[in-house]
Amino acid sequence: MGLTLAEQILSHAARQTVRAGEVVTVQVDLAMMHDSLSPGIIKVLHDELGAERVWDCERVAVVIDHVAPASNVQTAGHQQTVRRWVHEQGITHFFDVGRGISHQVLVEEGLAQPGMVITGSDSHSTAYGCVGAFGTGMGTTDIALVVATGKTWMRVPETVLVRAHGRFYPGVSAKDLALKVARLIRAEGATYAAVEWHGVDFLSIGDRMTLATLSIEVGGKAGLIPPTGPAVEGLHLPNWLGVQEGASYQQVVEVNLDMLEPQVSCPHHVDNVVDVSELGRVAVDVVYLGTCTNGRYEDLAAAARILKGRKLAPGMRMIVVPASSEVLQRAIADGSLSILLAAGATIGTPGCGACIGRHMGVLAPGEVCVFTGNRNFRGRMGSPDAAIYLASPEVRRPPH
Amino acid sequence: MARVWMFGNDVNTDQIVPGRYAPYMLKSEAELANYPFVEARPDFAPNVQPGDVLVAGSNFGCGSSREYAPLALKMVQVGAIIAPLFARIFFRNALNLGIPCFTADLTKTLHDGQQVELDLERCMIMTEDGTHLELPPPSSFLREVWAAGGIVPYYRTYGRFPGE
Known part of the structure; x- marks a missing residue:
């Protein structure tokens, strides 16, 4: 055996x-x-x-x-x-x-x-x-x-x-x-x-x-x-x-990956997952791109491809915390970082950032965050009255 | 007598102690005793008494490896935690600290605020009306670790790990 x-x-x-x-x-x-x-x-x-x-x-x-x-x-x-x-x-x-x-x-x-x-x-x-x-x-x-x-x-x-x-x-x-x-x-x-x-x-x-x-x-x-x-x-x-x-x-x-569409994990449990097309309209205050789960060069580059020549919606924030200094260097070298900054994102020191709700992007009551990380537990990133949606950096509705 | 504190399914370590209340962030570790369930259940820390019993649903303690979650429960001298399933790291951390965890579902049998008696020796919960509820007896290794007061005293006593 x-x-x-x-x-x-x-x-x-x-x-x-x-x-x-x-x-x-x-x-x-x-x-x-x-x-x-x-x-x-x-x-x-x-x-x-x-x-x-x-x-x-x-x-x-x-x-x-x-x-x-x-x-x-x-x-x-x-x-x-x-x-x-x-x-x-x-x-x-x-x-x-x-x-x-x-x-x-x-x-x-x-x-x-x-x-x-x-x-x-x-x-x-x-x-x-x-x-x-x-x-x-x-x-x-x-x-x-x-x-x-x-x-x-x-x-x-x-x-x-x-x-x-x-x-x-x-x-x-x-x-x-x-x-x-x-x-x-x-x-x-x-x-x-x-x-x-x-x-x-x-x-x-x-x-x-x-x-x-x-x-x-x-x-x-x-x-x-x-x-x-x-x-x-x-x-x-x-x-x-x-x-x-x-x-x-x-x-x-x-x-079956051929049948898979983008998934979103809704507050406040990681297994509370829906297809993105099933999700109703959600107004977002902050997009947080980072963590050990999705804070790599590929993730920053993917976000840059989407944001190239575009701006964040008024009133929205985007916080990018590269998973490492090497990730940051690569995103600088190929211009991804410039694109993200031009779109209105800000960059934090490589590390865990706000994933544990201690600093660098802690959420206020009532705020909604789309997070490329791994936990959307109540209070995880700050206020217990904030809402965290987990998704990939490329999450978006599929065209119908 | 001990009070039953009832919790639901999937109680995660961020609910037990949010990361912002880690000893790492505090002036002293002693402060941690004020913070078990500080946001999830603010009436817990001010009212919990030594020996009280936590009865929870499935997957208790899921999430982080933060030992300060069970440590906060140890600091307020929780007598035991009873849940049908424990998250692995939490179970290990609780064992290491010498907090008895019993794998059983009493969420439908007991209720929040109920007064019970916990007999760790006989692995039994006695309710006020005289009902005896048996808890699954832990393995001899778990008992030895509890008896030693945690994994560090165990290791110092036996000079080895279980299975070694």
Whole structure:
């Protein structure tokens, strides 16, 4: 009987063949911690675990992205603590304010590779599945234990298989596929499971990251795209990793991309999804383009193609927060950024921006935001009386 | 006696503690005790008593990896959380902090504000009219972690993870 990608990677990390349902201790290849939880992680390490040193200073990546740059004296002080600790520990993979969102940066830097086990102090650490790594999010205490020991315990997850058929129409993208899956299996549909996405070999790494990050929004422990296709040719693919015949799946979800139109996730739950053509008229105050889900160069370029020679409607705002400095550089180099600015958009520092409702575009009561991110929970981006619609950067009504 | 606090389906971590109320944003972590459900249910934090029980619908704790969500519930000394399904990261965080989580659907059996007695040893809820509701007993590993007071004390005691 074959193994799922999650079983293959956790078997490799556990040094024995393991299957869904078993509880194992695995060796972690890379631990990611960001500014929001790092102060707590450092506290657990020092005060509770008495750990003087991290297990491997080249296998811990620290990124300042959640409040970047600092918004108040408290966050500035915490970031100062993190920088000092990084220096003391000799951590080589440190990415300070402006480098970008952890997940995007670790992939750009080549730190995330196929077959790795990567734990991150962020729920969207499922992102690393874009290169065929088992990425999973954990809290302060779990990450502190990983950073101290290099290991963690895990229940090997069952797998929900999403099988895509056909090709997207122009203007339809990975975001729409992921929202469609949330619509079909609901927010709890893959709880405790890994989500494997097949039939998407034609997608770029960026589009794969859209699928991988949104895997947590259906409860997924990991979101894995098989590391095959043109986009991953430059990566180091272990010979033991690949889709196997006869692997056992908890559920198979079939999606016909030829029939898919743009999807919109309506307030206040990610699985509250409709076809864009079903949505009534919604007056929008702010468009927010960014995040680990859709803040990449391709997303900025897509928005620029639509906005070229046009202006935002009067009274509307558009906030663009590139996922990384590399994304920003590319959007500058090809003129996309100029087009967005000319249309009336403004640009924020690469990072998580207003996704967590802390700064750089927090919403007021009654405001409506179209957001290329991953969560539209009540209060997520600011006021609990604001409304967030999740969509792709290219969302628009299909011509009839 | 403990009060039942009833919640619906898909209670996410932004409802438990919005990101703006993270310890990262505050002057001190102690402030966090004021903020569980600060916007979703403003009467909760001022009135919750040690030992009170949260009874919720499915997918409790979905969303972020923020451990400060269960930490805020621990700070007000919630006795247990009972829901038919927990989001994975929340369940792990709660376990790590030593908050008992029982996987059971009592949303139709109990009601908000009801007084009950929680017996963690026997995995039982007793209502005022004498009804005994059994909770599914946790695995031995979960019990050991609760008994140790969380995953860090567990690791320090046993020097290993479960399954190691």
